[in-house]
Amino acid sequence: MSKQELSSAKARNESAKRNRRIKAAVQWVLAIIVVLIIVFPIYWMLVSSVKSQEEILLAVPTLWPREFHFENYINVLNRGNFAKYYWNTAVMTAGILISQVVTGIFAAYGFSKGKFRGQNVCFIIVLGALMIPLQVTFIPLYIMMANWGLSDTFLGLILPEAVSPYYIFMLRQTFMAIDDSYVEAARMDGLGRVGIITKILAPMCKSTLFTVTLVTFTNGWNSYFWPKIIARGEKRRVLTIGLAQLQNTFAGNETMNNHEIMAGAVLAVVPVIILFFIFQKYMLTGYSKAAMK
Amino acid sequence: MKEKRMNPRKVSAVKDFICVVPVLIFLAIFTYYPIAELFRISFTDWNLLKDTWQYVGFKNWQWLFNGSGTRYLWNSLRVTVLYSIGELTVTIVGGMIFALIFNRMNKAFSAMRAIVFMPKYVAMSSAAVVFLWILNTDTGILNYLLSLVGISAVDWLGDRNTALISVLMLTGWRCIGYGMMVYLSAMMGISADYYEAASLDGASSFQKFVSITLPMLSPTTLFLFVTTFISSMKVFQSVDILTQGGPYRSTEVFVYNIYRYAMVDFRMDRAATVAIFFFVLLLLVTVATMKISNGRITYDS
Amino acid sequence: MRKKAALVLAAAMVVGMTAGCSGGGSTGKAAVNNADTAAENAGGAADTPAEEVSYEVTEPITITWWHALEEQYSDTVTEIVNDFNSSQDLITVEAEYVGSYSDVNEALVAAHAAGNGLPAITVANTPYVAEYGAGGLTEDLTPYIEASGYDIEDFGDGMVAAAQYDGKQVSLPFLISTQILFYNKDMVDAEGITLPSTWDEMDAFMEAATVKAADGSTERYATIIPGWDQWYFETFYLNQGVNIINEDQVTTDLDGETAVAIAGKLKEWCDNGYTYWTGTADDASSNMRSNFISGKALSVVHTTSLYNTYVDQCDFEIGMAWLPGGETKNQEIGGCVLLIPSKNDQATKNAAWQFMQYLCSKDVNMKWAEGTGYMPTRKSVLETEEGQAFLEQKPAFQAIFDNLDLINPRIQHSAWSQLSNIWKNAMAEMILENGDVQESMEQMSLEINDILSDS
Incomplete structure (x- = not known):
């Protein structure tokens, strides 16, 4: 060179x-x-x-609050009845979560490791449900629930969301990736289906299971459409609806309490955001996992 | 069962089947049966305010396609399509650009990626009230910032030219990080060999992007397109909180249209009719996108 | 076995999917009775003897009251409910804020259809009385009034009529207001402006009362007419003889010559900058109010119920003037009535009736009348020295006391809420987006005719 x-x-x-x-x-x-x-x-x-009402309405907005008014949160919790909404949301989310996980794991097992006539047809029935969202069926569902006396109840909030075709589909894909020999070996050891699912499959797919469950949790916690239809009263109102209601009440015709509305907004997102930061790794892959399948 | 001494294989099959039975029963009751009900209701004159109803044949269908409902049907279809195009553009184009910006592997960038992705997990209702506050005509900070550069106050949500854009701002804020993450994880899957080979050929970064990255990402793009398209057609919550379909129905998307007939006017008959139309539309879109996705895409295995 | 199970399931699913199609059976409580069965039910209900029913409250009971009273009234609501709860031992009332009047309407109809989640007693905006009466949602209060010897004669006649449907007393007047022109008395006196008393004088007033800057932009509007509720502009039509619903009950006259001319005037004033159209957004009302309070509007059309709010917030004297009329000078009752949903059980209804009597009592009514801008509802106030005392406190109310006989019940039609939505949206779109008046009114009337004939 x-x-x-x-x-x-x-x-x-x-x-x-x-x-x-x-x-x-x-x-x-x-x-x-x-x-x-x-x-x-x-x-x-x-x-x-955390601003005061005067400060929030200033012509030139302040980037940092002059004084901290944490009592806004207390006001919202009391007057806006947010404590009750918290409870309602928590119970609803727990109900949806538990039932989706339980039904989902068993169905995913049946569709991946099980063998029975009509398996494919049944799976198509599940997949087909993916194409029928609540936004289409809410009218008959609402009437059904009303007839059963379930409007403004937890059961009414949970039932239509109790089974998730998406969850089943995701888990089935994951279970399929596990070699059948593990299942066979477990069966030889005398494990039943429940045992195979809880002792073999679930531990092997821990991270997927956890991720999908997290997504289910946030979807439940943030759900809006169905609660708006079925829980119109105050009794079983959830956070998302309560916040929209607060917006109508406080920013409506007569008062401009946007500082308190913002406090309500913070209260509604805090649990999910905390989860997000704790389980960042899973949350970040949650949606992209779905993308890769 | 013991007495009959069934074939153990058969017993196993039944047990396997029992695993999926609850789900099937559930879907039959809560998903498939309502669809049938929907058809039935569309042939009645059922008004929730009244005590009685009867079958009226195709009256509601006539109302929808050749009556006072037609105008709003096409309006909501148009609004929904515009919204979908907006959301698709933000998710795919925006997501891709963000993926290129944040495609750097160190701790700081990983933290920043998490922040950009976070809005996806912020409840839509919280995000919507915050945007209402930011977009407020008189006291919102966006108009204040615009006034600093000499732009007079915009009535973001009250003007039909900006209302849908405002809804899309909120959507974009929540979805762009998702598009980014999906693209980033796909980019990491592209083998470095391709780029090295291209470098040896003297390709510029831009050429590499166009000739390697884009084609390799096409399955991802297709995935994003299909899922985003279908989910964007079901938009409701942001519209409900930000504009309630207004001003004068300029943001009245499909689901809001159905919701209005059912839960505001209490015309279950009309709502059911529109819902069926919507359902058929969703099916067509799904089938069409699946057709497209079969074949067109080159997978790198 | 395997085959069988699959078959059974498939069959079950087919049945599930087609059951709904197979006939017009009843879907149960949700107001979904086929025409015949409903007729039977109605017959059965009519046979039930009313003599046996007792209207007394005998056991402790907790009841819910739905209301639409916003933040600024919450202290009054709490006080009134607490007073009632401590005044007797059996009934405990829980007040629940449901939202705006239309929120209450939606929630109430939904709960009625569901047959559960109903409040024991609720407020309802005045135009909904017919919808509820026709749909059988409300309890006929006549037997209650008779049984407890309640003095209904003391309510103003128009108010009692507004609370009736088809001759039945299905509700009682609670918080009653009417449309009014609030004006800045200091400005009007200083500039010697004459307020219009007829629609024909409006043109002159609008021009005279508007203040424009050199560049042609408006510094002060003559008046602002709310566009978020058709109630505020419908009297202009009514008083010039427009039939918002024709006598045949299935068509509207809003595409007639007079109606189009009125709409054209409203648009013209907006185009000239004498006023602006508020639109229907959530903050339209607070924007309008802040314009008036800051002197950017000489007057506003609003509801009397906000009188105290305006007095508190304005640093000038408030005047109230009757709206300009045409052939007639009528106005309409606004605010809300109280009603008891018919699907409640008798014990709840009885308790609700006790609470309703209390809410409509003179003492409670006067608490509202003094603390807000809602009107006294009692003849024993309106027509006596008590009324005079009230006027001394609130001299602006003279305009209302002078015209009490002109306050009419609302137009009653079971499709009214749909009609009003179409109307206010069409007006907003026409004025704000510069639509063709004739065309807009015709298009709107087509839609209104459709919902009227098909309701």
């Missing part, structure tokens, strides 16, 4: 390095801008929730 060639290679190397550094700088700048924009609504919700 001649001297010239060497130096030009060096130069090329230099310029590539410079390019890479520029690229990194651009990425950093853009990323920070994006993050600031994305974070802003959440930041704004938090600061607005």
